[in-house]
Amino acid sequence: MPVELLNVIEVMLNGLMAGIMYSLVALGFVLIYKASGIFNYAQGVMALFAALTLVGFQTGQVPFAHLINVIFGTHIEYWSDGLNTFVAIILTIIVMVILAYLVERFLLRHLVNTEPIILFMATIGLAYFMEGLGDLMWGANIKALNVGIPSGGSFWWEDVTKTWAPAEADYYGMYIDVLDVWAAVIAILLVVSLTLFSQYTKTGRALRAVADDHQAALTLGISLRTIWVIVWSIAGFVALVAGIMWGSKSGVQFSLSLIALKALPVLILGGFTSIPGAIIGGLIIGVGEKLFEYWIGPLIGGATENWFAYVLALVFLMFRPQGLFGEKIIERV
Amino acid sequence: MFYRESGDFKTSYRADQQTFPLKLDRWVVWLFIAFAFLVVPFLINDYWEKSVLLPVLVWSMAALGLNILTGYCGQVSLGTGGFMAVGAYASYKLTTAMPELNLFIVIILSGGITAMVGVLFGLPSLRIKGFYLAVATLASQFFLVWLFNKVPWFYNYSASGQITAPERTILGVIVSGPNAPPWATYLFCLTLVVILAIVARNLTRGRIGRSWMAIRDMDIAAEIIGVPPLAAKLSAFAVSSFYVGVAGAMFFMIYLGAAEPTEAFGIDKSFLVLFMIIIGGLGSIVGSFIGATFLILLPVLLKNILVGGFGWPTDLVAHLILMIIGGLIMFFLIVEPHGLTQLWRITKEKLRLWPFPH
Amino acid sequence: MDAQRTFGEPILEVKNISLAFGGVKALTDISFDILKGEVRAIIGPNGAGKSSMLNVINGFYHPQQGEIWFDGQKRQNLKPFQIAKQGIARTFQNIALFKGMSTLDNLMTGRYIHMHSNIFSQALWWGKAEREELQHRQRVEEIIDFLEIQSIRKTPVGRLPYGLQKRVELGRALAAESKLLLLDEPMAGMNLEEKEDMCRFILDANDQFDTTIALIEHDMGVVMDLSDRVVVLDYGRKLADGSPDEVRNNQAVVDAYLGVSHA
Numbered sequence: 001m002p003v004e005l006l007n008v009i010e011v012m013l014n015g016l017m018a019g020i021m022y023s024l025v026a027l028g029f030v031l032i033y034k035a036s037g038i039f040n041y042a043q044g045v046m047a048l049f050a051a052l053t054l055v056g057f058q059t060g061q062v063p064f065a066h067l068i069n070v071i072f073g074t075h076i077e078y079w080s081d082g083l084n085t086f087v088a089i090i091l092t093i094i095v096m097v098i099l100a101y102l103v104e105r106f107l108l109r110h111l112v113n114t115e116p117i118i119l120f121m122a123t124i125g126l127a128y129f130m131e132g133l134g135d136l137m138w139g140a141n142i143k144a145l146n147v148g149i150p151s152g153g154s155f156w157w158e159d160v161t162k163t164w165a166p167a168e169a170d171y172y173g174m175y176i177d178v179l180d181v182w183a184a185v186i187a188i189l190l191v192v193s194l195t196l197f198s199q200y201t202k203t204g205r206a207l208r209a210v211a212d213d214h215q216a217a218l219t220l221g222i223s224l225r226t227i228w229v230i231v232w233s234i235a236g237f238v239a240l241v242a243g244i245m246w247g248s249k250s251g252v253q254f255s256l257s258l259i260a261l262k263a264l265p266v267l268i269l270g271g272f273t274s275i276p277g278a279i280i281g282g283l284i285i286g287v288g289e290k291l292f293e294y295w296i297g298p299l300i301g302g303a304t305e306n307w308f309a310y311v312l313a314l315v316f317l318m319f320r321p322q323g324l325f326g327e328k329i330i331e332r333v
Numbered sequence: 334m335f336y337r338e339s340g341d342f343k344t345s346y347r348a349d350q351q352t353f354p355l356k357l358d359r360w361v362v363w364l365f366i367a368f369a370f371l372v373v374p375f376l377i378n379d380y381w382e383k384s385v386l387l388p389v390l391v392w393s394m395a396a397l398g399l400n401i402l403t404g405y406c407g408q409v410s411l412g413t414g415g416f417m418a419v420g421a422y423a424s425y426k427l428t429t430a431m432p433e434l435n436l437f438i439v440i441i442l443s444g445g446i447t448a449m450v451g452v453l454f455g456l457p458s459l460r461i462k463g464f465y466l467a468v469a470t471l472a473s474q475f476f477l478v479w480l481f482n483k484v485p486w487f488y489n490y491s492a493s494g495q496i497t498a499p500e501r502t503i504l505g506v507i508v509s510g511p512n513a514p515p516w517a518t519y520l521f522c523l524t525l526v527v528i529l530a531i532v533a534r535n536l537t538r539g540r541i542g543r544s545w546m547a548i549r550d551m552d553i554a555a556e557i558i559g560v561p562p563l564a565a566k567l568s569a570f571a572v573s574s575f576y577v578g579v580a581g582a583m584f585f586m587i588y589l590g591a592a593e594p595t596e597a598f599g600i601d602k603s604f605l606v607l608f609m610i611i612i613g614g615l616g617s618i619v620g621s622f623i624g625a626t627f628l629i630l631l632p633v634l635l636k637n638i639l640v641g642g643f644g645w646p647t648d649l650v651a652h653l654i655l656m657i658i659g660g661l662i663m664f665f666l667i668v669e670p671h672g673l674t675q676l677w678r679i680t681k682e683k684l685r686l687w688p689f690p691h
Numbered sequence: 692m693d694a695q696r697t698f699g700e701p702i703l704e705v706k707n708i709s710l711a712f713g714g715v716k717a718l719t720d721i722s723f724d725i726l727k728g729e730v731r732a733i734i735g736p737n738g739a740g741k742s743s744m745l746n747v748i749n750g751f752y753h754p755q756q757g758e759i760w761f762d763g764q765k766r767q768n769l770k771p772f773q774i775a776k777q778g779i780a781r782t783f784q785n786i787a788l789f790k791g792m793s794t795l796d797n798l799m800t801g802r803y804i805h806m807h808s809n810i811f812s813q814a815l816w817w818g819k820a821e822r823e824e825l826q827h828r829q830r831v832e833e834i835i836d837f838l839e840i841q842s843i844r845k846t847p848v849g850r851l852p853y854g855l856q857k858r859v860e861l862g863r864a865l866a867a868e869s870k871l872l873l874l875d876e877p878m879a880g881m882n883l884e885e886k887e888d889m890c891r892f893i894l895d896a897n898d899q900f901d902t903t904i905a906l907i908e909h910d911m912g913v914v915m916d917l918s919d920r921v922v923v924l925d926y927g928r929k930l931a932d933g934s935p936d937e938v939r940n941n942q943a944v945v946d947a948y949l950g951v952s953h954a
Contacts, residue, residue: 039464066646066649067649070645070646106663107663110667111666111667114666114670116463116464117463118670120409120463120464120467121409121611122663122666124608124662125658125659125660125662125666126659127659128604128655128656128658128659129655129656129659129660129663130659131655131659132653132654132656132657132658132659133652135648135652136649136653140648261471261600264468264471265468265471267468268465268468268469300483301482301483301484302483303482303483304479306478306479307472307475310468310471310472310475311472313468313469313472314457314469314472317461317465317469318457318461346825346828346829347821350825535813535814535815535820536810536813538816539808539813539816539820539824540803540806540808540813540820540823540824541810541813543799543800544803546789546791546792546800547789547800547803549791550788550789550790550792551787551788551789551790553751553787554787555789555800556772557749557751557775558780558781558800558801558803558804558863558867559772559775559803559804559867560772560800560803561772562772568810572810
C-alpha cells in the first residue's frame, strides 16, 4: 500500500477512536432525553464531576478540604492513603446515584410540564452549579487518573502496519493508543448491556413506556419520579465511564466538561432518541473532523476540529432536521 | 397608598400606549437618567469605571440584544460571544482603515456588519427550532472565534495575534485607548445604551415586536394569520445581532482596549448573557438591565466581601460564584421564569394596594 | 333568520381536492363553493377531514390534486401568510392565541397584514409608525367593544378562562377584516350560555362586518340555526351539500352520524 493511503487509514482509525469517545458522552444525553424529554447540558460536567470524585476517593482526599481549611484555619487534606480502585468506583457510583436523587428532588420535580427549552436552560444552570461544586469539593487543579487501563502507543500495531508499506518507503507504522482501543471495547459493552437492560428487564420496559408517553405510563402505575432517578443514575454511570476514559487520556480537568459541547453535534446527526444514532453520529463526526483537518486543515490554518462538527451538524440540519434516525415530524394545528 | 394609578386617567390612545403609563414611574425613570448623565460623571473614578459601570453598560447592551432574539422572538442563541467578536473586529478594521471616522459611527456600523452576519447564521432558524437551533448557533460561536484567530487580515497581521484599540476622540475628548478619562468612556457608553434601549422599546411595542412575540408564542398560528416567519425571524436575528455587535465593539474599543478572540469572546460569554436575561427577565427591556447589573455586581460584591473582607483565596470564591450563579438560574427557571422584573412587578402591585390590601 | 337570504358570486371555490399523508387519504375529490356573505358550515363525524379541509383552504396543507379559486382567481401555490394577506382569516380548534401577549396585542397582531411602517420609522416611533399604530388601535377598540371584552384589554391571554380565550381568538380573526373567515369549532367545550353568546357574535360579525364565514361545528342545533348552507364530509369524501333542511333529511348523512349496519 502506498504511504499516503496508510496515512489516511491512520487518520481514519484515530477518528473512529475519537468518535467512540464522543458517542460515549452522547449516549448519556440520549438516555436522559428518551426518558424525560430533557436535553441535559450538564452531562459533560457530570463526567467531570464523576472523574473528580473518583480521583478524590482513590487518593483519599477530604471533600471540601480547601473550604474547611479556610473557614476553620485547619490544614487537613487527606484522610487516608486512598482507596482501592474498585472500592472507589463503587463509592463514586453511589455518589452519582445520590446526585440523581437530588436532581430529581430539587430540580426536575418542579419543572414538570415546562417547555423543553426552559428545561435545557435549567440544565445549563445545573452544569454551572455542579462545576462549582466539583471544584469546591475536590479542588480545581489538574489531576491524573489511573484505574489500571493500559495506555500508550501499541508497538505491535506499529510493527504490523510497517510491513504494509513498500519496503523502500520511509514509514514507521501507524500509531494507535491502547487506551482508545480499550475505550472502544468498553463503549461497545456499555451499549450492549444498556440495550439488553431496556429490552429485557421490567425497569427497562417501564423506562421505555415513560419515554413513549408520560401520561399513559402514569396511569399504569409507573412512578415517574423513580424512573427519573433511575435514568439519571444510569446517565451518571455513563458519565463516570466517559469521565474515566477521558480522564485517563488527558487528565481530570475543567476541559473535560467541554466534551458535552462536542456531543451536541453528534446528537444532531444521530437524532436525540436513537442509541445506534448516537454511536454512528459520533463515528461520523470523529472520522469527519480528523479527515477534514488532515486534508483541508493545513490550507486554512488548522485547528478546524474546533468548529467542524458544528458546521457539519448545521449543514445537516438544513436538509434533515430530524437527524439520521429520527422520524419525520408532521406539524399540526 | 403613594404608589398608585387611580386619578391617572388616559384620554387618548397615545397616552395609553406610552412606555411608563404611571406618572410616578415616569418621574423615577427621568430622575434616574438625569442622575446617570449629570451626577455620576463627576463622582466616577477608575475603579468604578472599570469594574462596575462600563461592564454593566456593555453587558446590558449585549443582554438587550439577546433578549430581543430569545425573550421576544423565542429563538435561543448560544452564539452571542461569536457575534460580539464580529462587532469588535468590525470596529477594529473600520477604525484602523478610516482613522478619521467618528467612533460613534464606527460602532454603529460595526453593529450593522454584525447584523448582516447574524442574518446569515439565522437562516437555519427557518427550518429548525428549540435547542436544535441553539446547537446550530454554537456553530457560529466556534467558527467565528476560529476565523478571527486564524485569518491574519482580521488582526492586521499583528505579531501577537491581538487587536488593540487605537486612541480616538469625539468632540476633542479621548474616548478610547489607555488615555481616555473614566467620565468620557462612561458617558459615551451610557449615551449609546440609552439611545438603543429606547429604540429597542419602540421596536418591541409596535408591529415588528408583535410579529416576534407571535412567532415566539405560537409560530404556526402566527404564519396562518399573516406573519411571514422568514421576515419575523430574520429581522429578530438582524436587530439582535446589531445590539450584540455594538456591545462587542464597545467591549473591545472602550472597555478592554486589547482583545484576543478565544479569551474575550468565548462560549462562557454566550452563557453569561443568556443567564443575564434569564435572571433579569425574558422578554423585558428593563429586565436586560437588571440581569446584567445583577450578574456583574454579584461577583464584584462577593469578591469584595470574601476576598477583601475575610481574606479567602480568590479561586475558592470563584467556585462559590459559579455555584451561586448556577443555583440562581435553576431557582429562577423554577420559581419565576420572568425573572427579577416579574418580582419587581409583583412588589409594585403590592405597593399599589398598600396599606389596604383588601 | 329570514328564510330568503340571497348571496353574490362565490368567494371561494374548491374543486376536486385530494389530500393524502403518505398512504393515508385525508380528503378525496372534494368540491364545494362558499358564496359571498353566507355562513357556510362544514360538518361530519370525527376524522372526516374537516380540519384538513380548512388547512387546505388557508394553505397550511398542500393538496396533491385539485384547484382552489379565491375571489374569482385560481390560487397559486402560496404560503399561509400570503393567503392571509389575500383575505382569509381563521380560528383554531385548540386555541392558538399568543399566550404571552395581552388581549390588545393579540388583536393588534391580527391587523399585521394591514400595517406597513418600516423598521426605521418604528425604531424612532415617529411619523408613520406612530400614526399607523394609533389608527389601528382605533379599529381594534371597535372590535373589543363589539365582543364586549373591554375589561380584559390588557390582561395576558394566558390568564383568561377558556370561554374568553375563544372570544379573543374570534376577535383576532375579525381584526384581520378578511373576506373569508374560517372558524374551527368555535363553540367546542363551551356551556350553553357561552354558546349563545358566540352564536350572536358570529351572526353579528356576518351581518355588521359583511364577513363571509365558513365554520366547523359539532353542535347540530347550532349548525342548523346559524348556517345558510351545509356541506357534509365523511371519511374524506363529500356526502351531501345543501340547505340545513336538505342535509337533515339526507339518508346518507343520517347513516353516517348514526351508523348503519352493513349486514
